Amino acid sequence: MGFCEEEVTTINYNLAIAILSESMSPDHVTIIKKLSEPKRDEEIAAELNVKETVIRTLLNDLHLKSLVEYERTKNKKTGWYTYLWKKREEKITEYIQNYLQNRLDILQADLDVEKNGSAFRCGCSRVSLEEATETNFVCPECNEPYMEFDNSTNVYKIEAEIVRLSNLLRNL
Numbered sequence: 001m002g003f004c005e006e007e008v009t010t011i012n013y014n015l016a017i018a019i020l021s022e023s024m025s026p027d028h029v030t031i032i033k034k035l036s037e038p039k040r041d042e043e044i045a046a047e048l049n050v051k052e053t054v055i056r057t058l059l060n061d062l063h064l065k066s067l068v069e070y071e072r073t074k075n076k077k078t079g080w081y082t083y084l085w086k087k088r089e090e091k092i093t094e095y096i097q098n099y100l101q102n103r104l105d106i107l108q109a110d111l112d113v114e115k116n117g118s119a120f121r122c123g124c125s126r127v128s129l130e131e132a133t134e135t136n137f138v139c140p141e142c143n144e145p146y147m148e149f150d151n152s153t154n155v156y157k158i159e160a161e162i163v164r165l166s167n168l169l170r171n172l
């Protein structure tokens, strides 16, 4: 997947925007959109009518995640540095893939817990049938009885989300 609007289908572009927005913030996405061509931070600030310090903070966040890079040049007269910022298409794609993969790993772990038979709960925790049996179905922590509960809705929700994210990942 590339990140230029011209190069990729609308769905993938929107997907990339949505994921970046969710994992970072809509303001970070605004900056990335502004970098359809390399720009100096003061140019972006002027275009968005936002303080340069705010733009630099957002650019630094993106730089920490390797999603942008810069070229630094020194003005010989003033001795000041200017930074020309560019987005890194391949890193953005990689970042989105990693983000989706991490979400999937977490969901898979959640699903394992749900399916592991931790189907009894008290006022403070969830345990398996074996654990509930060991304490005669009374929780040693809160002294409430362990009651069986139906976690099929949880399982269904997690499975649906896994399918959704797997499809996104596959279609990147």
Ligand SMILES: [Zn+2]
Pocket: 122, 123, 124, 125, 139, 140, 141, 142, 143, 144
């Ligand atoms: Zn308890």
